[in-house]
Amino acid sequence: MIAAVYIRKSREDKNKPSHRLTVQREQLPAYALAQGWQVEIYDDGHASAARGKVEELHERARLESDVRSGKINLILVIELSRLSRDDSLQDYVSWLYLCSQHGVKLATPSRQLDPSQHSDWMLLLMEGGFSSVEMKVLQARMAEGRAEAYRAGKWLSGNPPMPYKYDRGAGGLIVDPDQMPTFRKMMRLAELYPASQVADRVGIPSVTVRRAISDDRLLMYQGARRDPDSGATIDGQWPAVIDHLQAERIRRNRGSRRKAPRRQYAAMLSNLDILTCGYCGHSYRAWKNGRTRVDGTRLDYYGCRHKDKSDACQSRMIPTHILEERVLTNLFGLLSKAAELQRAWEARQDSDDTPGKLADIDREIEKCHTKKQRLVEAVADGLLSPADVRQKRNEIDNTIGTLNQKRAGLLSAQAIAPDWDALKITRQAFDHLYQAEQREVIASLIAQIRIFPTYALITYRFPRNENGDNIARIHLPERQKPAGPRQVYKVKKQ
Template identity: 25%
Template sequence: MQHKIGIYVRVSTEEQAQVADGSIESQQHRINGFIDIKKHQEKGWGKVVETYIDDGYSAGSTNRPAYQRMIRDLKTGKINLILVTDLSRLSRNISDFCDLYKDFGKYKANFLSIKEQFDTSTPIGEMMVFNMVNLAQFERKQTSERISMNFHSRAMRGLVNGGSPLLGYDRDPSNPGKRIVNEDEAELVKKIFRMYDEGQSQNAVADQLTKDCEKRKDLGSKKYRHIKDGRWTLNAIQNILKNYAYIGKREVNVGNKNEKQEYLKAWQQYQIVPAAWDAIIDEKLFARVQKRMTEAHHKERKRFDDGERRAFLVSGSIRCGHCGMALIGQSAHGKTQVHRYYGHRQVVGEKIACPIKRFPAVEIETAILRHLDTVLSEPGYLDQIERNIEKSAGVDKKATKHKFDSLQKSIEKTEREIESIFKLVTNMGSGTAGADLIQDKLQTLAEKKKTLEQELNLVIQAEESAGQVETAKRHIEANAKAVKLSLKKAKPHLQKKLLGALFQQLVATDTGIKVFYHLAESKNLIGNLVKTKKPSEKNSDGDSISSSWRTSQTLGFFSSKSSPIHCVGGGGGN
């Protein structure tokens, strides 16, 4: 049987810098050379169907785009042999490898490592393979621990291990692990601590600094738009006020601050040590600030705990269709009752220019729950969703099947023609007139066969897309049933989680709610299919591969003072 080979190559970021022989190009060269030898030893041994490249991904987990695509192809039968240079390229996690090994048996597939060519059909061969993966996992964890301990050692000496620039300090050019005081910025840091210590709130401090056009530290990143716009935020003030660096201290393992220290190793425990730079703020002032911040936090926590709880089922999942901003739950006190709304999230220093100020929460939530009933109860609704997806994706099952059969026949016909010419050449003596014509004919047929095979691969990909559309429909139905079954009995915070499992995103406009469904197996969006490309994921020909579908279903509604939002129409998407 001819193997349908999937070549898998991978390097992590560290390995790219340290291992020249393990580069992407080197791995591909070694694998292709191995395939040539096997074909020479055994005619028709195998054919390379696809090459999967994960550049800059660790084998400590399966969260790798090319790896996931390879597993999908293995399950659909596109490939039945995974070829790697060594086992550590495939996995450095024994649990992940056990799952993969089960899939090999389930889908009648196999893998082959050039370095460790163990026969897994025997007990000793299988044992050796698992031992090699165990060793790879041990090596990965040992390297990770060694790096962590080195970072800890530097931190205990008061040095920094990278990180963003800090207001009031510059990096020491002679020692990047140290900081030197920036006198101009240090005055601003003192001003911030003094303003808060004198009784101003953190928000008031942020507003005043923005009005005074005080310059923030440039972090050199576009994502910090507040810095580029010259705005001070609550988070910026908080990060400065609680930072021990300003009193010449260094927090070590701050991520483990709230963990039980007795259960951690010595190099994992939270500590505060002297820093390798001078202090800007007096320790007594810093202590007063920390005390006031703690008291303010406790008061806010108490106010929140004592206040009336109001549930907003889609807060965090819904956005405004006009301006794109996130919508969050808000409440307003009327004369006789409290009204719930979904309004734009306020950002310090930004004005909301959206024509729609807010959406009534009851109407939004009623429309969504009614839509959930429609998905499950209206005959043909899910089928209409599936047709919308196929139409948007350009998937035509009948046409695809017809083209597949036609290409298969053309390839078989071309192969018979090539075989006939080979027989003719065998029966003819060398130097026979017309040999050049026969050679040209063979070349033409070979190019024709290659073109047909390329077209066939495209058709196979289209068939896989059709299968994914059907899978998407089944997941929407299964998730909707699970949510509907549990929704009525669940408390509000659980209702929110249940709806979040079904809907990835909701977009509200003045005419409807656009729903983006959430697949159970991945974080892809489902509905009317629009392909989105990931430039980091390439196939063997260097073309971008579309691996996620973004589709939507629109709930039409109208709103007035006397009427709630209503769903209209069936499965039509936009």
């Protein structure tokens, strides 16, 4: 018989002397050899098996692989909780299923249990439940301890900011004399200059300066912190390196900085993720034209982003005002018929029986989940063997998967009701909006604009006719190349 000796200890078990790694490494292999078993060691050392941390258990992953390949007959641990410390029992039960499927027994120095036996399965579930409760209690106590230490002003963990360092002997933060000159210079400059200039003068990243002059960090430099619950100031167990007067001067200088101007986009349709090249599928962007025409005006353009590459796209450049006017004319022409579109859409939905089909599928899925719950009860009562349970569970899971696929297909085919209130905006009201507000309106009504040489296809987020079609085609003016280096677009007069 090949016995896998699994060794692990977490920091939560510091009050259990029997769980010391030296004890496990000495006693478990000796016990296995005394039983006449062949020994294979799997040692994860100091590591946690709590939920979300099992990816760090590399030796346990190797053990799982060997169990699946049939190399292991028995797993020996100092305590069954060494395999899993998941407070939700999901990981622990998955290990029980794995061992049951491959005929692997679980053992401690005091007993052996076979997960494929009904009575042993029940004992293993009970022991896992006790371990889960113990883990929840430990986590609650640790959270209380961290909160109490925080309120006491202790430094909990992590790398402290400049100019502090952690002293193991003192068990807290102390001032690093090597960092103090740089820190003092940074604080003096922060009273006069913005963070970017302070970073350049001191020679440190600007993000470090911005963090250093934040409200929470300035409070920490005064030897205090703020209670997240009550907002009260807590005295920290570390020395202050600035006073409240200097902190206030830094705040005033920080607040007096000139605010960044409101962002102005190059064009109305740019950066909305709706303009797409009909040639190559890349997105379109706005191109700023540096040349001025004879009449003093300047034409900006929309063009494919792939024109920046060496193998540039052959699509055309379109003046921004031409494309925007054509799109808006088509859009507001549709919006003028919004009431008719709404009535036609609602009439089509009255004959749709998709909600009834979805309700039937939901009832079938609920029945399947009820059957799965009954399987768990049957296993607990010893009425079914693990093999029968696995087979029936797989059948139920396959049925649920098929039902979910049908449900997803119905949902994808089901039409979503448009925001009819948003379709009531007029062109006159639109023209009086700010640019950012106009862009929001366009993004809410148009899903995509594909641009081709002589036309563009607009995909709306609402049906544009009684048949439910949402794609419109608009004509683009032809391009002429006169004698000269510049391209001229002929715009027909209305």
